[in-house]
Each structure stands twice: as C-alpha cells, then as structure tokens.
Amino acid sequence: xIFIGSGHKQRASxxxxxxxxxxxxxxxxxxxxxxxxxxxxxQANVIGQLxxxxxxxxxxxxxxxxxxxxxxLGGSLSLPNSTGLEASDAGAVWSASLTDQDSGGTVxxxxxxFPVQGVVMEYTHPAPSDGSAGHFQAMADAMVSPGGTPxxxxxxxxxxxxxxxxxxxxxxxxxxxxxxxxxxxxxxVRVMGHSPQEMLQGxxxxxxxxxx
Amino acid sequence: xRRSEIVAAARKTGGGLSRxxxxxxxxxxxxxxxxxxxVVIGSTAALLAYPAIAHAAGTCGQDVTYNSEAWDGGTGxxxxxxxxxxxxxxxxxxxxxxISSIGSVAPDNDEAEIGWLNVASGVSNxxxxxxxxPRLMTVYVNGGAYTCxxxxxxxxxxxxxxxxxxxRSDLWTWxxxxxxxITHTLDFRxxxxxxxxxxHSTYDSAESLFNGMQNGTSPNWNAWTNSECYGGNDPxxxxxxxxxxxxxxxxxxxx
Numbered sequence: 043x044i045f046i047g048s049g050h051k052q053r054a055s056x057x058x059x060x061x062x063x064x065x066x067x068x069x070x071x072x073x074x075x076x077x078x079x080x081x082x083x084x085q086a087n088v089i090g091q092l093x094x095x096x097x098x099x100x101x102x103x104x105x106x107x108x109x110x111x112x113x114x115l116g117g118s119l120s121l122p123n124s125t126g127l128e129a130s131d132a133g134a135v136w137s138a139s140l141t142d143q144d145s146g147g148t149v150x151x152x153x154x155x156f157p158v159q160g161v162v163m164e165y166t167h168p169a170p171s172d173g174s175a176g177h178f179q180a181m182a183d184a185m186v187s188p189g190g191t192p193x194x195x196x197x198x199x200x201x202x203x204x205x206x207x208x209x210x211x212x213x214x215x216x217x218x219x220x221x222x223x224x225x226x227x228x229x230x231v232r233v234m235g236h237s238p239q240e241m242l243q244g245x246x247x248x249x250x251x252x253x254x
Numbered sequence: 255x256r257r258s259e260i261v262a263a264a265r266k267t268g269g270g271l272s273r274x275x276x277x278x279x280x281x282x283x284x285x286x287x288x289x290x291x292x293v294v295i296g297s298t299a300a301l302l303a304y305p306a307i308a309h310a311a312g313t314c315g316q317d318v319t320y321n322s323e324a325w326d327g328g329t330g331x332x333x334x335x336x337x338x339x340x341x342x343x344x345x346x347x348x349x350x351x352x353i354s355s356i357g358s359v360a361p362d363n364d365e366a367e368i369g370w371l372n373v374a375s376g377v378s379n380x381x382x383x384x385x386x387x388p389r390l391m392t393v394y395v396n397g398g399a400y401t402c403x404x405x406x407x408x409x410x411x412x413x414x415x416x417x418x419x420x421x422r423s424d425l426w427t428w429x430x431x432x433x434x435x436i437t438h439t440l441d442f443r444x445x446x447x448x449x450x451x452x453x454h455s456t457y458d459s460a461e462s463l464f465n466g467m468q469n470g471t472s473p474n475w476n477a478w479t480n481s482e483c484y485g486g487n488d489p490x491x492x493x494x495x496x497x498x499x500x501x502x503x504x505x506x507x508x509x
Contacts, residue, residue: 052281056288063292068299086400087380087393089323089357089367089450090485100363101485102328102446138361140330140444143469149330149444151361166362170442171424180425180439185399188381193399206397213399214381221398223441230441232362234398 086215093219093234096134098153098162103138111135111152115167115229121154122163122233124248126241133157161235161245162219173225175204182206188214199224200247207243210236222246226253314350314377314455320488322451322460322503324495326478331469333419334358334447341369342463343388345410348374349457351384354503355391355450356416356464360442367393368418368428368435369450370408374458380404392418392428396440405435413463419471420445427472448484451491451503460491462503483509 086092090100112119114137121129132154139150151166171177175196182194185208193212199205203224210220219234222242226249233245279287334356341354355369371391373384380391380402390405408414420426420443428435447469451462468475478498486493492508495501 052284055281056284059285060288060292060295063289064296064299065292067293067296069296086395087319087351087353087355087367087371087391087402087452088395088400089321089355089359089365089448090363092395092400093363093398098363099361100359100446101323103361140328140361140446142330142332142444144332147444149361153362164362170360170362170444177424177439181396181441184394184396184401184438184440186401194397208397208399214402215400218399223397232398 092215092217093153093162095155095157095160095162097136098155098164098234099136099138099151103136103151103153106135106137106152108132108135108154111137111154114139114150115152115165116150117167117229119152119154119165120249120252122245122248123252124244127156127159127161127245127248131156131158159235159237161233161237161242163245163249164230164232164234166230166232168228169225169230171225171230173204173230178204178206178223185213187212197222197243199243199250201250203250205243205246207239209239224250226250318454320453320456320460320486320491322462322486322488322491322493322508323448323484324464324481324493324501325446325448325484326467326469326498327480327482328446329469330444331358331447332421332443332445332471333417333469335415335417335419335468335470335472335475336449336464336466337415337417337468337475338466339413340415340466342413342465343370343408343410344459344461345372345386345388346459346461348372348384348386348453348459350374350377350454351379352454352458352460353391353450353452354462354464355393355452356418356467357393357448357450358418358420358445359448360445362442363395364397364440364442365393365395365445366418366420366426366428366440367391367450368416368430371404390430390435392436394426394438394440396438403436405430413465417468417472417475421471429472446484447478449493449501451488451493453488453491456490460488460503461505464501465499467499467501 205224208221357367453460467478494508
C-alpha cells in the first residue's frame, strides 16, 4: 500500500491521482469530440461544384425544356430509347452556352437528367474535339487515381466509333460519375451515371444507333 | 474498496464534508473522490477548450466548401490570367484549408484552375498533409474526373503571376510567374474565366486579392473589360469588385 504513509505523501498521491484523472478525461473527451469532425478535406477544390444529378452543369447553366434544348443545340437531340432508359424518363433539362470572344462561335452543352436511373445525358455542340482515339487517349493519359492507376480507357463502340470510358468513383473525390464520351456528327455525347460501365456503354450504343 | 466501506466511512464522520471529516476517510475513499473530481475537471476543460485547440490542430468541421467567385460576365475565352501585380499570396493560420485561384470552366462543367492552397497542419488535402504553408496548386476536371496537384511552396505576402490556357487541340498549360508548370489534354477550350476565394471551414480565412485579371491565351492576353459576381455561398466573406480587373474577397458586404 504505497499510499499509506505521512500526510505529505498522501496529499502528493491525491494530487497525482487528480492530475491523472483530469488528463485522461481531457484526452478521452477531446478524442470523442474530434471524431465528430473531418480530419481530411474530402471535397474537391473547384470553382463552382462538380457535376451532380441535381446540377450537372456549371452555375451559368439555365434550366430549360427538351424542345428549347434541342433548338439551342442547333438540331435534334437524340435521347436513348432502350436498355432501361427511355425518353419518357427524362427529368430536369439544363443548357449552358458560351460565345467565344475571339471567334464569335457559340458552344452549347445540354444535360438531360434521368432521376430514376441516376443517369445524365450530355450533348455539346459543336464537339470540343475531333473525337478521335488519339484525342481520347491524350485525355486518358491525364486521368489517374490517387494511387497512380489509369481511371479511363479508350474503347471502340459499334461502327468503329472511338470513345472514352471513365470508371465511376475512381478519382480523388471517390465520387465521380462513370462516363462514356464519344462524338457523333459534330456533337459530343456523354453518358454519365453511377452505374456499371456495361450499362453506360449500352446507353451509348442506343444513342449512337438513333443518331444513325 | 467496497461501496459499503465508503458509506460506513461517511457515516462515521457524520456524513459531512468538513476538512476534519474528510481527513478521517479511508485513503481509498479519498482517492475515489479525487479521481471523480479529476474526471469532471478534465472533461469540462476539454469541452471548453475544444474549439480553440481544434482550430490550432486543424479540423475541417462540417463537410462544406465556401466559395466567393467573380467572372467577367460570361463571355467565352480560352484561358485566364492574373498578372501585374497578380494574385496575392496570404499565409493565415488555417483551421482546414484556404484557396485563392483563377480558372476556366467549360459549359459541360469540366475545368482548368490554378492558384495557391494553404492546408492546415495535420489536415490531408490534395495529396499532402498540410503544414500551414501556401503551395502552388493546379486542378483540372477532365471527363468529370477531378485531379488536384501541388507544385512546391510559395513565398507569402507578395503577388504572383498565375495563368492557365488551352490551345486549338485542347492542350492546356498551367503557368506560374511565366514558367509552365504542367500541360494536359482536356476536353474543351471555350470556357468562362473566373476568380475564386475558397475556404473549407469557418475557422479559415477566405481573404483573396486578384489584381490584373486577363483573358485570352498565351502570349495574347487582354485585360478584363468587366467584372461581376459569379457565385458564392460564404456566410461571412463576399466578392468586392474594385474595378474590372481588380477583385478581392473580404469580410463584410460586397456581392
């Protein structure tokens, strides 16, 4: 019984116990409290926000109708009509246009959401690239996971159409859409969703078939 | 020590807590009492001190990002630059992280962005564990996928030249003080130009200064002819438009 002794020793022992108890309580309380907070900053450092089903396009996009979206694209807007994704499932439609200060040309992106399936169809006209396998490969070269593995690859859709397939939840946020990106005519099409690549590629093939 | 012994000891002293009575308690009862008092003191101190200590240690609070953004009104460009004097590099003590950046955002929401990032000590972001030092940051969103990279520390309390632009083949270049940092092929060229003062928690500062805003593509840059508020969700900081080319983010009223 080391605590039994002189009054001085007892007071010292009590003081030690008080300090130890207070220290342990402080540490435990602080750890429990801090677990309610985020030790990392998981959100992306971006201007605006990354695309979501609710808001797929940037802040300067406006909600519109399918008819007006087709007009803004300068032609028809071919929605998928198979693989469990039909035009009648379409929800909110968004449109963003820019007129280039130097060239005077206008580029427009339309996003059609399919809330039930969690899919977004995007159309950009004129297409921002030639849609070649070389362009998509150059894009893929810049797309790697935090661990350094590629997260996108060039694939070939029916008819020999090159496309870029992006794995879902594979970037630094761990929450990016899976995508299939390809050109048809002078329009770039993106099929986006938190869905298996097979499903996204099936939708891409359906759209491609309708574009003819 | 059994509870009955403590109760007996308390009864023996008449149940009071006078110094004489407590002195007569068995040593184990005193230890138990002191330990309980210690727990109360320690946990209370932790709850009271937590905000200040968490601030110093680096915590990110709720998973919310606060942005205060400006643009030149929505015309399409192929790049953006801030130069002469440039973007001011602050070095506040952050609770989570602070960003000052400029960027180009395409109609399909892909983007290219450059600026500085200051991550609080002990907080992980953009591939590092922070040490409260401003670093050169590049960001791009390509095919909807996000990539953030850091490229060394920056000297604080001065303004630097930052730029990012794309060429006709969608090859984008990020540059700092006239030196190219990285180049990558993205999927756009036409894009809006914007400034961004960003923070992650309300412990952070969002103070930013962008003086010398330009549009274009290297080497042909043109001064912004207009500036407007683009967006923001910060409850404390707002964009202040001093002129078409001089923009800041500060506490108080703005837009």
